[in-house]
Amino acid sequence: MKTKVAIIGGGPSGMLLSQLLHTRGIDSIVLERKTKDYVLGRIRAGVLEQGLVKLMEEAGCADRMHAEGFTHDGALISYGDEMFRLDFSELTGNFVMVYGQTEVTRDLYEAREKTGGAIEFEVNDVAIHDANGAAPHVTYTTQGKKRRIDCDFIAGCDGFHGVSRQAIPLEVRREYEKVYPFGWLGILSETPPVNNELIYANSERGFALCSMRNENLSRYYIQCSLSDSPDDWTDAAFWEELKRRIPKAQADTLVTGPAIEKSIAPLRSFVTEPMRWGRLFLCGDAAHIVPPTGAKGLNTAASDVHYLYNALRDCYENGSEAGIDSYSEKALKRVWKAERFSWWFSSMMHRFPDQSEFDLKMQIADLEFLRSNKAAQQAMAENYVGLPY
Ligand code: FAS
Ligand code: PHB
Numbered sequence: 001m002k003t004k005v006a007i008i009g010g011g012p013s014g015m016l017l018s019q020l021l022h023t024r025g026i027d028s029i030v031l032e033r034k035t036k037d038y039v040l041g042r043i044r045a046g047v048l049e050q051g052l053v054k055l056m057e058e059a060g061c062a063d064r065m066h067a068e069g070f071t072h073d074g075a076l077i078s079y080g081d082e083m084f085r086l087d088f089s090e091l092t093g094n095f096v097m098v099y100g101q102t103e104v105t106r107d108l109y110e111a112r113e114k115t116g117g118a119i120e121f122e123v124n125d126v127a128i129h130d131a132n133g134a135a136p137h138v139t140y141t142t143q144g145k146k147r148r149i150d151c152d153f154i155a156g157c158d159g160f161h162g163v164s165r166q167a168i169p170l171e172v173r174r175e176y177e178k179v180y181p182f183g184w185l186g187i188l189s190e191t192p193p194v195n196n197e198l199i200y201a202n203s204e205r206g207f208a209l210c211s212m213r214n215e216n217l218s219r220y221y222i223q224c225s226l227s228d229s230p231d232d233w234t235d236a237a238f239w240e241e242l243k244r245r246i247p248k249a250q251a252d253t254l255v256t257g258p259a260i261e262k263s264i265a266p267l268r269s270f271v272t273e274p275m276r277w278g279r280l281f282l283c284g285d286a287a288h289i290v291p292p293t294g295a296k297g298l299n300t301a302a303s304d305v306h307y308l309y310n311a312l313r314d315c316y317e318n319g320s321e322a323g324i325d326s327y328s329e330k331a332l333k334r335v336w337k338a339e340r341f342s343w344w345f346s347s348m349m350h351r352f353p354d355q356s357e358f359d360l361k362m363q364i365a366d367l368e369f370l371r372s373n374k375a376a377q378q379a380m381a382e383n384y385v386g387l388p389y
Contacts (some may be wrong), residue, residue: 003029003118005312006138006151008126008164010039010119012101013284013301014157015108019059020309022115026316029118029149031126031140033158036109036119043188043261045101046211046219047072047198047295049386052104052302053097061107068214069099072197075384077349077371078247079202079364084371091374091381098198100213101298128154128167132278152279153312153324159285160270168277180267180291180346181353182206185224187238188261193218194246194254200293200349201246202367207293207350208245221292223350230262238262267291269343271335276328281308288335290342293349299386300338304331306389334387341383 005021007014010032018028032039048056048069056062073089088095112119126140137150156164165173184207193212201208206223213219222241224233235258243251270289275282284301307330311323348366352359370376 001029001147002150003027004151004316005029005153005155006136006149007031007155007157008128008138009156009158009162009284009286010034010036010109010121011157011159011284012105012108012298013286013305014155015105015112016055016059016302017155017157017283017305017309018117018119019061019108019111020055020305021312022112022117023059024313024317026312027118028155029120029151030112031123031138031149032119032121033123033126035121040102040106040109043100043102043186043219043263045292045295045298046098046213047299048097048099048104049299049302050094050096051306051386051389052299055302055306056104056107059108059111061111064103064107065097065099068103069097070212070214071095072098075198075200076195077200077202077367079367080204081247082367082371083199083247085197086377086381086384088381088385091378092385094385096295096385098212103213104298126158126163128156128164128280131167131280136279154280155308156280156282156286157284160289162286164280164282164286165272167280168272168274168282172274172277174273176269176271176273178269178343180269180350181226182223182350183226183228183264183266184209184221184292185228185230185233185238185262185264186219186221187235187259188213189218189220189257189259190216191218191255191257192216194250199246199250200345202349202351202363203245204351205241205245208242209293210242210246210250224264226266228264230264233262235259265292267346269339271332271339273332274328275304275331275335276324281324281327283308287331288339290339291346292342293346294338294342294384296338296342300335303334303389307331334389337383337387345380
């Protein structure tokens with residue numbers, strides 16, 4: 001088989017890139033390890049920056065998002081029983097869209113299937129060959145048969161545990177990592193959200209986040225030990241702990257119900273450089289990971305896709321390689337800003353096992369400064385709604 005762009009990974013990065021390329025008549029083939037149902041069964045991000053909203057519009061996949069998503073122009077931050085609001089609109093003139101990553105991915109699959117997009121599910125043994133040579137190609141097996149795709153370019157959109165990053169030689173790759181000593185236990189419940197905007201809570205018992213997917217589907221997280229497993233937490237225990245971490249007024253009005261999904265995500269900050277090796281380009285979690293506190297994971301994958309899509313367009317439509325030559329440097333500039341914001345917000349909102357009394361005082365001072373200083377609020381809001389591409 002031959003295609004212009006072989007895309008490894010059928011998550012949001014791979015599907016958004018494939019759909020955008022399609023709008024310019026640039027063909028691609030998506031190779032996905034899992035089934036479509038499995039991919040669409042994953043519950044992950046919930047907050048979209050304006051940049052991703054615009055990319056979905058450019059991809060022709062934004063109708064349902066605009067019909068069912070919620071624009072949020074603020075969020076609440078609580079510490080103990082104190083709480084204050086960040087007014088994104090007043091501080092930045094911008095807002096975010098609350099619409100689950102699962103729905104973004106579903107919309108992209110629907111668009112690709114409508115336009116006969118080439119997607120292979122349940123592929124195995126994906127391997128990248130000659131990425132830095134004259135004949136880049138990808139091999140894989142499907143239904144026991146070995147296949148080969150010859151291509152002009154390879155997009156590694158296969159997430160943190162994929163194969164693409166490993167295709168860049170160790171002597172070329174530089175990796176940066178910080179592993180956090182806790183995880184997030186998340187649940188989905190068919191209950192009305194406790195508040196119409198998100199609440200990020202720093203409590204003496206640990207971090208909590210009150211989010212939502214719609215007026216009768218809530219998403220909650222509590223910081224938990226890395227040794228925990230979802231089965232260690234009954235629904236009742238989760239609700240009890242959440243109530244102890246959010247302000248009393250919200251705890252008293254929280255509507256609880258059975259968890260329809262319960263999972264634990266470990267937290268890490270990770271970046272690999274460069275994000276390009278010859279004709280191989282890494283996008284999204286294949287190249288970088290952030291703690292989900294700042295809702296930057298999916299949104300930084302989107303800015304990678306924006307840069308790579310425009311670079312490939314420039315190459316095919318104008319014969320210019322300037323975009324692909326500057327892709328890694330341009331993408332990494334924004335990646336590191338997202339890494340910094342996610343690390344800063346996570347450091348301010350979570351309780352760390354080895355925290356000293358002084359460290360705790362610094363957290364409260366950080367929160368008090370953010371609460372009282374407009375410039376600090378502006379900086380936070382600019383990062384949260386999304387820095388420019
Ligand atoms: P993804 O990991 O989503 O997709 C990669 C795809 O590649 C997967 O479908 C995988 O099956 C496939 N793949 C892997 N190896 C392959 C191979 N060898 N061959 C073929 N296919 C292969 N971000 C937030 O902003 N907020 C959150 O609350 C949040 N929660 C998260 C919870 C978890 C458990 C995880 C893991 C991530 C979370 N994230 C969150 C980050 C998440 O949203 C990612 O940023 C987003 O999924 C990135 O999308 P992709 O780069 O497409 O990677
Ligand atoms: C979510 O709704 O899943 C979500 C929202 C905001 C975050 C992280 C996760 O910062």
